[in-house]
Amino acid sequence: MSAPHSFDLAQHSVRELNAALHALAPSTNATGWLVQNPDGRHALAAGLDVPVTVEIAGHAGYYCAGMNQHATVIVHGSAGTGVAENMMSGRVHVQGDASQSAGATAHGGLLLIDGNASARCGISLKGADIVVKGSVGHMAAFMAQAGTLVVLGDAGDSLGDSIYEAHLYVRGRVASLGADCIEVPMTAADRAELQEKLQAAGLDGQVRPDEFRRYGSGRTLYHFHVDNAAAY
């Protein structure tokens, strides 16, 4: 890869940055981008649809790499609310902490957070993989439907509240489980899945799957029971 295209947000607007990135064809040779002076601006590198790598040289604001497809976005700092929200594919790597609702509703791809993620990480997750090297705040994986959330640290209150079929793996302490979220015995298939996610996050050999516990749905909330009819 040649030297990345540098884009200075002290000189140009976020709209210009995103327009330039949206104009790229899938076959573009401009595969490397470096965004200078992000200063917490919102919607950086949102809506990308081509296999390029965008590096954000500092802290990002809200919805960084939102709706991402195919692209790799690396934040050399922390990210605000909703990083990689509704990601479809690709890879988003936050080297600092992530704020609320990281990876919200994401369908595919990998969101890797080196630091901590605050409240509602992976809320309504729909198939993406999230790996958090630190801890996650309260209500992580709230109503998560599919995909995986791997947490190397601790999880806050109400982990997996009203969860569907997402798989949650936590290495540290869980403050409390949310409604209908239960600890699930780890099967060989789970261990293989977790190993694959750790490998994708570059943690192969550093962290072992058997250090984790798995949490998932008790399946009592989302199946209709006639005895509960009055509650609907």
Added chain:
Amino acid sequence: MCGIVGLFAKDCAIEADLGAHLAGMLTSMSDRGPDSAGFAVYAPGQSGALKLTLRPPEGTDPGALLARLGIPDSSIAMRGSHAVLTVPQSGYAAARQSLAAHAADTVVVGCGASMELYKEVGAPADVARRFDLAGMHGSHGIGHTRMATESAVTTDGAHPFSTGTDQCLVHNGSLSNHNALRRELRRLGYAFATENDTEVAAVYLSAKMHGGLPLGEVLRGALQDLDGFYTFVVGTGTGFGVLRDPIACKPAVMAETDRYVAFGTEFRALANLPGIGTARVWEPEPATVYFWDRA
């Protein structure tokens, strides 16, 4: 919406530029709160004196107002539409009486040995310019940009709200039990100037502290008594406190270096502070009381 900023200086150079930093921070939060803005700056006044920040009617001659009040050893200085009346501490009660009797149309915005409090309707950059915030210095300050959701866009409805001597409150969020709480506080004899939810929180804090509780205890009690969404920043004579509700919907970011502690609703508010690139940046935890004090 709404934006909150706060800056607490640990060294003299930051103190000298406190107003300039705060003005930049306030302006950066304009799109979170374009309808009004306000700020409190803490700078020690004359020893043994209290500063009352007043909002007299437009066109008031400060000299004539001072003469009308007739408080011995007092002085007055205009800053934009507000005036700072400095009185001896021993003359404070007389000053309040005189203000009520001879200048009933003048609003007392805040009072303290070091706090001055300014707020107005308008874009944050304009409000900062009108009061020359950038030219102010001080040990610490907090500011607010408002996008009204709960009550009218008025100067009285702008933040900060004074909660006592050298104390004020700014709020991002909305309280859902403020009507019931206002009725309860009225019954206890407290007066309200607006229908604003934050004013209820401010009066609640004042009432609890009036009852002798320290601010930390009062904020912990607020977690039980206030229902709704909030990030509060409370300015005190020696620093500031931060509290987020247990759900923590309202964002908050803090930064600390060996020169300052800073608060912003978003990181953008902190992006131009000196040394921010190497600062420790983090989100305050929900339902946790934080204090920074020059003890």
